[in-house]
Each structure stands twice: as structure tokens, then as C-alpha cells.
Amino acid sequence: MDSKKEIINSVHKLHINPYFNNILVSEKMKNIASFFLEENSVARVSEMFAKPADKGLASPIHQDNFYWCLVLANALTICLAVDPCSRENGVVSYMRGSRKLGLLPHVNSYAPGSSQTVERKSIPTNLEPVSEILNSGDVLIHHSLTIHWSAANTSGKSRLAMTLQYQGESVRIDPEMLKHYESNLLMQVNMREINTASNEKNS
Ligand SMILES: O=C(O)CCC(=O)C(=O)O
Numbered sequence: 001m002d003s004k005k006e007i008i009n010s011v012h013k014l015h016i017n018p019y020f021n022n023i024l025v026s027e028k029m030k031n032i033a034s035f036f037l038e039e040n041s042v043a044r045v046s047e048m049f050a051k052p053a054d055k056g057l058a059s060p061i062h063q064d065n066f067y068w069c070l071v072l073a074n075a076l077t078i079c080l081a082v083d084p085c086s087r088e089n090g091v092v093s094y095m096r097g098s099r100k101l102g103l104l105p106h107v108n109s110y111a112p113g114s115s116q117t118v119e120r121k122s123i124p125t126n127l128e129p130v131s132e133i134l135n136s137g138d139v140l141i142h143h144s145l146t147i148h149w150s151a152a153n154t155s156g157k158s159r160l161a162m163t164l165q166y167q168g169e170s171v172r173i174d175p176e177m178l179k180h181y182e183s184n185l186l187m188q189v190n191m192r193e194i195n196t197a198s199n200e201k202n203s
Pocket of ligand 1: 150
């Protein structure tokens with residue numbers, strides 16, 4: 001049995017729970033987002049990245065707007081550390097200044113919960129990677145075009161974090177980008193199902 005299947009690594013619709021939705025749509029959080037976006041913010045979704053001790057999965061290097069498909073990409077994520085985090089247990093790392101590059105090409109990552117990754121050859125080699133040590137309650141805020149990733153958590157320490165996503169009120173979805181992303185995702189989901197079925201048959 002694959003023990004990785006028995007644990008929760010991420011929850012993509014945390015805001016379905018009223019407790020988390022109240023945080024997402026609170027004036028306090030929306031005002032913080034509006035300040036950085038320089039226009040009124042609209043709440044998108046809240047997610048949980050659990051990264052449990054020993055078994056936390058990596059998030060491959062990506063830009064959020066490849067998933068979000070927004071024209072102008074004026075959007076951001078607030079990552080709230082629930083557990084203290086550092087490089088040891090898979091803190092999020094960023095490429096400084098990378099949002100100025102615009103949206104780079106992505107390819108399928110085949111990683112559960114994080115299906116897209118930046119095509120490596122399109123990442124300039126002179127970018128500086130940065131990561132911070134966080135205490136519980138600290139936040140990181142990144143633009144939807146900032147290149148970021150987090151490593152697997154092989155340490156004995158849980159690295160639970162929640163995210164709150166916001167976009168500017170003038171921002172719209174690009175239907176073509178969305179179609180492209182959704183077809184990539186569907187292909188990976190179908191392949192995973194085929195592989196699971198064939199593994200179960202052979203076991
Ligand atoms: O928390 C993590 O490990 C990854 C977060 C992330 O990739 C995101 O918020 O887009």
C-alpha cells in the first residue's frame with residue numbers, strides 16, 4: 001500500500017468551510033491585498049498546504065497565474081504559516097524579481113496537487129533564490145507571476161500553512177489560457193487514473 005495516499009497534503013477549496021471563508025473575505029485581509037494590488041481586491045480561494053512530517057510532497061517551481069489564467073495578472077497570495085517553517089521542513093522559496101518576467105511557459109509536472117511547472121530552460125540563470133525562516137503566524141505575500149516552489153518535507157516536523165488568494169477587481173480570466181490549462185490538467189488526471197488502475201491490476 002502506498003502510504004502517501006493515506007495522508008492529506010493539500011486542500012484546494014478550504015474556503016468551502018465558513019470559518020476559513022470568513023478569514024478570506026474579511027475586510028482586514030482584503031484591505032491588505034488591495035494595498036499591494038493598488039486597486040480594490042476580490043477574494044479568490046483559500047487553500048491548505050499541509051506538508052506533513054516525513055511525507056510532505058514538494059510543490060514544483062511555478063507561477064500561480066499559469067493556474068489562474070488572469071489577464072494582467074494583478075493578483076497575489078498571502079501564505080500564513082501555521083507551523084514554524086524553514087528549509088528543513090519545506091518552506092516556500094522565491095526567485096527575487098521574477099514577476100517582472102511575465103508569464104513563462106509551463107509544462108505538465110505530474111505532481112499530485114500541483115500539476116504545472118515552469119519550463120526550466122525559460123528561467124533566467126541570474127535570478128536569486130530567496131527563502132525566509134517563519135514562525136507560526138508569520139505571512140509571506142507573493143505576486144501571481146512570482147516564480148516559487150517548496151521542497152518535500154522529509155523532516156520529522158509538520159509544515160502546515162494556509163493560503164489566501166486575491167485578485168484586483170479589474171482582472172478577468174482569459175478563456176484561451178483557461179482552456180489550455182484545463183486540458184493539461186485533465187490529461188494528467190486521466191493518466192493518473194490509468195496508472196492507478198494498471199498498478200492495482202498488477203498488484
Ligand atoms: O506552501 C507551499 O508549499 C506551496 C505554496 C504555493 O505554491 C502557492 O501558494 O502557490
